[in-house]
Amino acid sequence: MGRLKFLPAAAALAFLWAPIAVLAAYSFTASRHATVWGGFSLAWYARVFENPALGPALGNTLAVGLASATLATALGTALALSLERRRAPALDALAHLPLLVPEIVMAVGLLVLFARFLRPALAPLGLEFSSLPAVVAGHVAFQIPYVMVVVRARLKDLDPSLEEAALDLGATPAQAFLRVTLPFLAPAVLAGACLSLSLSLDDFYVTYFCTAGGSGFRTLPLHIYAMQGRAGMTPEVNALATLMLGASMGLVGVSVWLQRKSHA
Amino acid sequence: MDRVSLSVRRGEFFSLLGPSGCGKTTTLRLIAGFATPDSGELRINGTRANEVPPQRRDVNLVFQNYALFPHLTVERNVAFGLEIAGVRPADIAVRVRDALDMVQLNAVAARRPNQLSGGQQQRVALARALVTRPAVLLLDEPLGALDLKLRKDMQLELRALQKKLGLTFIHVTHDQEEALTLSDRLAVMHRGRVAQQGTPAELYERPATRFVADFLGESNFLEGEVVSAGAAGARARLDGLGAEVELAADGLRAGQRVTFALRPERVQLRTGGGGVPGWPATVEDVAYGGRDTRYRVAFLPGKSLLVRAPNAPRAQVGERVAVGWEPADLRLVSGD
Incomplete structure (x- = not known):
């Protein structure tokens, strides 16, 4: 019996990791087909780095990721601070609910908002709401609650008398925030930023729907989608996906490590 | 709190004594500026202070839980008020060293608060509040978290420090023995009011109310x-x-x-x-x-x-x- 009780957990983990393992394993195949093992090779990784279309896609992905993570971290932290300091259950629920909204719903909602309202409203002013800011805005929208949750967990440990002590010693409220509250929150804020960045890097739905039609704006996930549609899947897709997986896992790892460290 | 009228003299060790919920901590927070009176007037050094925000009041508070900044070393904790005030770095170093000497903590200047014992944290809080030389030092149950032996030692130290510096100390406690031992004068608070104020001997020998007679000693x-x-x-x-x-x-x-x-x-x-x-x-x-x-x-x-x-x-x-x-x-x- 003793060993058997690990069986369900082992089965669940195997099911969870099997696609990822297969994906990663076949990124090293020498074959032309993503599903055929033709011996070990790093050729597809070389192809990834040589592919001229990937440069702009990677650039877009990083630009969207860094910009959206920065904005979402600032806004999510501000939201966490304001919600933690008042009893507002309704606002609380509103702030958490987007975590439960299916991403496709969010994506379609953003599409309608941008295409139907924002772009027409800006057009007469001679302003164009191009793909990059649209995708950044979309990413910020779904990242905010994640940052808020992470920062609030830390904020609950903040002794309110610390800020009072800073005021008492002559600090203005702004100084107290910058010198005491923010350093205390820093690990959680950074963790929230890492989480946001990793969410942004592999996002498909919101990116796909926020991209202005015909602009040709592509991030890596959009590029992968296009690659497999066009020429059938080559292991180049596996290689690229494995690299992205590594980057995401690294970011989530850093995020978890920062949160653990701040709770120690 | 209702109709609390107190006057504390310069250079005096004054205690607010009472059971929990009697309003003594609220009184201290009113003086520090973390609470505002609905009516009445608060004067510090003879000037009305009702509308003065905490950071501009010439009073410092030693918090009950010390409220040391966890991300700063002992040294930086003590330097905080001086840095905010824009004191020259060279002067800060000297004054921080003097303040830590005063509480015998220079040996642990480079440590973080969580690496200190309760008694050491208490003294860092004291040094941090005293280093900016406030007109009044407020102490909110400063010895409450310490064990009995250490508390007795710290009582003597606190008293000696106050006499040496000649500062006004306003001290909140629910420990009647501590209040009697430390204070030049004290006020016993009960249900948001001052039941009686005077010297320890006056209050003990001539209690005005049944509550004071019962709370200070036994009756x-x-x-x-x-x-x-x-x-x-x-x-x-x-x-x-x-x-x-x-x-x-x-x-x-x-x-x-x-x-x-x-x-x-x-x-x-x-x-x-x-x-x-x-x-x-x-x-x-x-x-x-x-x-x-x-x-x-x-x-x-x-x-x-x-x-x-x-x-x-x-x-x-x-x-x-x-x-x-x-x-x-x-x-x-x-x-x-």
Whole structure:
């Protein structure tokens, strides 16, 4: 019996990791087909780095990721601070609910908002709401609650008398925030930023729907989608996906490590 | 809180004493600027301070939980107020070192607060609040989290420090012994009001209310009724005893109910059976207390009396004794 009780957990983990393992394993195949093992090779990784279309896609992905993570971290932290300091259950629920909204719903909602309202409203002013800011805005929208949750967990440990002590010693409220509250929150804020960045890097739905039609704006996930549609899947897709997986896992790892460290 | 009126003199060690929820911490927070009075006026150094925000008040607070900044070293914690005030870095270094010397903590200057013992954290909090030389230092139950032995040592240290610096200390505590030992003057607070203020001796020897008599040390309470009142003074008769007591207080009228407080150490206990002067009583309980012995004696029907008497001769449980007191040891106290 003793060993058997690990069986369900082992089965669940195997099911969870099997696609990822297969994906990663076949990124090293020498074959032309993503599903055929033709011996070990790093050729597809070389192809990834040589592919001229990937440069702009990677650039877009990083630009969207860094910009959206920065904005979402600032806004999510501000939201966490304001919600933690008042009893507002309704606002609380509103702030958490987007975590439960299916991403496709969010994506379609953003599409309608941008295409139907924002772009027409800006057009007469001679302003164009191009793909990059649209995708950044979309990413910020779904990242905010994640940052808020992470920062609030830390904020609950903040002794309110610390800020009072800073005021008492002559600090203005702004100084107290910058010198005491923010350093205390820093690990959680950074963790929230890492989480946001990793969410942004592999996002498909919101990116796909926020991209202005015909602009040709592509991030890596959009590029992968296009690659497999066009020429059938080559292991180049596996290689690229494995690299992205590594980057995401690294970011989530850093995020978890920062949160653990701040709770120690 | 209601109609709290206090005045603390420059250079004085003043304590606010009371049970939890009596308003003493709120009073301290009003002085520090973390709470605003609905009415009335707060003056610091003679100037109205109601509208002055905490960061511009010349008072520093030592928090009950110390509120040391966890991400800063001991040194940087102490330097905080000076850095904010824009003191030159070279001067900051000197003043921080002096402040840490004062509380004997220079050896741990580079550590973080969580690497210190409770007593050390307490002293860092003290150094941090004192280094900017505020006009008034507020202390919110500063010794509450320390164990008894350390607390006694810190009491002496705190008192010595205050005398040496000549600063005004306002100290909040629920420990009556601590308040009596440390303070030049103190106020006993009860239900959001000041029940009485004065020197420790005044409050202990002449408690004005039943609450003060009970909270500061221990008291027995005897009830009575005013039998005559006039320009020459008043007389009251003690319930169940028939004895009459002279009253110095004004404003009494015949028929009025009065309460007297009687300290256990003022009650004389006489052993030796019949014929001893005093009121007859029976010993119910004896507890040896080191310096003296505490007795509970059955006195009047349904009423027992607490007595503290020298350790010898010792009366036994069940022994018939006599109790008595000097009339002057009965203190007239108001009812609440």
